[in-house]
Amino acid sequence: MQNRRLKILCAALLLGAASLLPSLSPSISWAGSCCGGGGGASLVLPKFYQAMADVSFDLERYNGFWNQNGKYTSDPAGSSLRQYRWNRGYAQRLSPKWQASILVPYVWNVNTYSSASHRTRGIGDTALNLWYEALEDTSAWKIRGLKDLAPSMTIGPSLVIPTGISPYDGVPSDDVTGRGFYRLDGNIIISKTLHPWSASASFSYGSYLERPVNRELDYVTPYRKKLGDRSSASISLSYITYLGTGGDALTATASLSEMREADAARDGNRIDNSGLQKDSIGGTIAYSSTDHAWGVRASWSHAIKQDGWGKNFPATDIYSIGVNYGFR
Amino acid sequence: MGSVNLRWMALLLISIALTGCGRMMEDLKPSNSDKHHSGQIAPDFTLPDTNGASVSLLSVLSGTTVNGVVLYFTMWCPTCDVHMSSMRSSHIPIYPTIRFFAVDYVSGTVADAGHSELSNGYAGSGFTVLADTTQSVLNLYHATMGTTVVIDKTGMIRMNEDYKDDRLTAVLTGLP
Numbered sequence: 001m002q003n004r005r006l007k008i009l010c011a012a013l014l015l016g017a018a019s020l021l022p023s024l025s026p027s028i029s030w031a032g033s034c035c036g037g038g039g040g041a042s043l044v045l046p047k048f049y050q051a052m053a054d055v056s057f058d059l060e061r062y063n064g065f066w067n068q069n070g071k072y073t074s075d076p077a078g079s080s081l082r083q084y085r086w087n088r089g090y091a092q093r094l095s096p097k098w099q100a101s102i103l104v105p106y107v108w109n110v111n112t113y114s115s116a117s118h119r120t121r122g123i124g125d126t127a128l129n130l131w132y133e134a135l136e137d138t139s140a141w142k143i144r145g146l147k148d149l150a151p152s153m154t155i156g157p158s159l160v161i162p163t164g165i166s167p168y169d170g171v172p173s174d175d176v177t178g179r180g181f182y183r184l185d186g187n188i189i190i191s192k193t194l195h196p197w198s199a200s201a202s203f204s205y206g207s208y209l210e211r212p213v214n215r216e217l218d219y220v221t222p223y224r225k226k227l228g229d230r231s232s233a234s235i236s237l238s239y240i241t242y243l244g245t246g247g248d249a250l251t252a253t254a255s256l257s258e259m260r261e262a263d264a265a266r267d268g269n270r271i272d273n274s275g276l277q278k279d280s281i282g283g284t285i286a287y288s289s290t291d292h293a294w295g296v297r298a299s300w301s302h303a304i305k306q307d308g309w310g311k312n313f314p315a316t317d318i319y320s321i322g323v324n325y326g327f328r
Numbered sequence: 329m330g331s332v333n334l335r336w337m338a339l340l341l342i343s344i345a346l347t348g349c350g351r352m353m354e355d356l357k358p359s360n361s362d363k364h365h366s367g368q369i370a371p372d373f374t375l376p377d378t379n380g381a382s383v384s385l386l387s388v389l390s391g392t393t394v395n396g397v398v399l400y401f402t403m404w405c406p407t408c409d410v411h412m413s414s415m416r417s418s419h420i421p422i423y424p425t426i427r428f429f430a431v432d433y434v435s436g437t438v439a440d441a442g443h444s445e446l447s448n449g450y451a452g453s454g455f456t457v458l459a460d461t462t463q464s465v466l467n468l469y470h471a472t473m474g475t476t477v478v479i480d481k482t483g484m485i486r487m488n489e490d491y492k493d494d495r496l497t498a499v500l501t502g503l504p
Binding site: 065066067068071073074075076077078079113114115116130172173215217219220221253266272273274312313314 | 352404405406408409410413414432433434435436437438440443444447448449460461462463471472473474475488489490492493495
């Protein structure tokens with residue numbers, strides 16, 4: 001299995017067929033419907049930008065799941081499960097090295113089973129980010145000295161706010177648009193550009209806040225629940241091509257992402273087999289205008305529908321298109 | 329960036345951060361609409377199992393070797409699999425006089441339900457899978473994904489709530 005993963009990773013990187021816009025940190029997208037929705041990439045301002053508005057539209061298509069043993073299992077026959085998300089983001093520079101951003105998704109669940117169909121919608125979980133640019137990348141075209149090898153490093157906390165509809169709101173599973181918990185993350189993004197190549201790695205570790213629960217889709221005897229700590233990592237490799245002599249740029253990136261969530265706890269006691277895992281590959285083609293004010297991107301995140309690529313989690317493909325505008 | 333702008337931004341962010349609290353207050357003060365049917369007589373129903381046989385709740389309970397029934401409502405999802413797997417290993421072998429039914433409310437045909445039972449690895453598991461093709465039993469019991477109903481020999485509901493391993497054990501152990 002490890003060799004197979006390595007081969008797929010290498011193939012994905014070598015193909016260079018995917019990308020993430022430099023202003024978006026790679027991160028796992030969160031499956032919706034049965035397991036909560038909402039989360040997307042984090043908005044990070046490029047250097048010299050004062051603010052940026054970002055709008056994207058996601059289609060997440062469910063195609064089976066991995067059970068608690070990591071075995072891939074098909075969805076029920078005749079079912080079609082989809083989640084659409086309209087993500088609105090805004091980033092604001094607070095000082096030369098500090099910036100903040102907010103991302104608010106609006107979610108539509110469109111689930112069809114052979115027995116019935118459900119269409120529901122609502123706001124998803126909101127994400128607030130604070131970033132500090134600890135190291136700056138000179139984005140060199142040629143290595144002339146040690147400083148040209150220095151990567152950029154951006155660090156900061158983020159807070160996920162449970163503004164979505166969660167299983168704890170006493171709704172059917174098809175109505176769920178969020179996880180229902182506050183989560184505080186620590187994030188780090190390291191990237192290095194040596195034109196025309198760029199590589200980045202991002203890591204996050206987050207902890208949910210414990211909360212009281214008296215519903216979990218259905219009634220439960222009230223208790224205090226805490227989801228397990230969540231870690232995610234992503235690496236990506238990009239190739240930048242400049243179009244003509246005007247400076248318009250096209251960036252293609254391949255990425256590999258991993259997400260792990262430890263077992264949840266009920267009144268302080270571990271709930272067996274409640275942890276999650278999802279690994280995925282992905283990519284984006286991104287275009288930015290000469291003055292880099294406008295950016296347009298299309299991305300795809302793909303779950304490998306084989307045993308061992310996830311645990312306790314839906315296998316999904318996420319197709320996304322987005323546009324951003326930067327204010328200098 | 330002026331300090332006035334920063335103050336406004338801080339206020340805005342704090343306001344947004346607190347919006348998530350509203351939903352949690354419901355859990356601190358449970359509303360009266362919470363379903364809790366323990367002590368009521370279970371409504372009868374008849375559904376086909378994945379072999380095509382007709383299964384009636386009352387006829388199952390009238391069996392001489394049956395001391396109760398567990399209904400588990402499944403949509404064949406990761407969470408459902410965790411619950412069913414737990415019952416298969418922790419409850420079905422220990423309570424031989426209890427009949428365990430998985431009520432599949434997402435399959436529109438008996439054949440689809442049989443396919444899901446097979447692909448999820450529950451053929452011959454100790455569960456009898458019932459095909460609730462019109463979601464009539466789902467609505468009858470006001471159930472949703474993961475709802476677990478325990479009905480005793482007399483037809484009385486002893487539990488009707490989301491699956492919890494230890495809660496199910498306690499209820500089954502307490503059956504007369």
